[in-house]
Amino acid sequence: MDQWQPLLPLWGDDALDPVADLAPDRAETVGDGWEPREAPPSWADAVGVFDLETTGIDVLTDRIVTAHVGLLGPDGTVQRARSWIADPGVEIPEGATAVHGITTEHARAHGRPAADVVAEIVAELRDLFAGGVPVVAYNAPYDFSLLKYEALRHGISAIETPAPVIDPLVLDKAHDRYRRGKRTLEVVAAHYEVALVGAHDAAADAIAAGRVAQALARRFALTGPAWELHTQQVAWARAQAESLTEYFVRIGRIDAETPLDGRWPIR
Known part of the structure; x- marks a missing residue:
């Protein structure tokens, strides 16, 4: 079953408590849709969030199992949220189940047809982009690429050029390049x-990624327009892939003839 929470005012005197009176079973659009009531002073004051949990890591062939699209207000509170579980139509490998906890049996019993889920995810993201709301996705090329090929598989018009997108992984690498440790x-x-409670749950991951993006905006004064930041990330992602390719070639992990794909936000 998909879960729905209504859009709440993001700013102004009539802003509401974003955790009060949520209606998770509602399926209709509320109010004026995704568009904010008035132009926010910063892109980080209203961010969409998007995450997928899937049957594997191949964006061309793997399938969506669970998904989340939402909207966060200026302080990271949830303004709107929708989650899905799909029957992917294929077996969910044990390795994937070990990550997100969804078995084939559970998806078949509780998931909706994959085509319906994919169409609804695409529609929600289109609404966000149409309203000028940037969408945060951690390691964006994975989620947006897999969604694209799922849409094509089911005869749904795919989002070929999602924008503006904010990718905290790219931003973190660009602004704190030499920090040691993993970048999960x-x-x-x-x-x-x-806080990230329940990692590898689509909703938990999406919301945490959105709040990380907002934290990055504060930490590094990323106050420019979302479209400008989107364009910068295209270049940063390409440079990061080239740098990582050089490192992997040096340690013998990959061949120089097979560089990492640095296209962003879709591969």
Whole structure:
């Protein structure tokens, strides 16, 4: 079953408590949709969030199991949220189940048809982009690429050029390049003092990634327009892939003829 929480005012005198009176079973659009009531002073004051949990890591062939699209207000509170569980139509490997906890049997019993889920995810993201709301996705090329190929698989018009997108993984690497340690969402969230409870749950990961993006905006004064930041990330992601390729070639992990793909936000 998909879960729904209504859009609440993000700012102004009539802003509401974002955790009060939530209606998780509602499926209709509330109010004016995703568009904020008035232009926010900073992109970080209203961010969409997006995350997928899947059957594997191949964006061309693997399938969506669970998903979340939401909207966060200026202080990271949830303004709107929708979650899905899909029947992917294929067996969910044990390795994937070990990560997100969803078995094939559970997905078949409780998941909705994959085509319906994919169409609804695409529609929600289109609404965010149409409203000028940047969408945060951690390691964005994975989620947006897999969604694209799922849409094509089911005959749904894919989001070919999602924008503006904010990718905390790219931003963190660009602004704190030499920090030691892993760059998983769990580790990066802890570094920026963002709580992540229930990692590898699509909703938990999406919301944490959004709050990390907002923390990065504060830490590094990323106050420019979201579209400008989107364009910068295209270049940063390419440079990061080139740098990592050089390192992997040096240690013998990959061949120089097979460089890492640095396209962003879709590969």
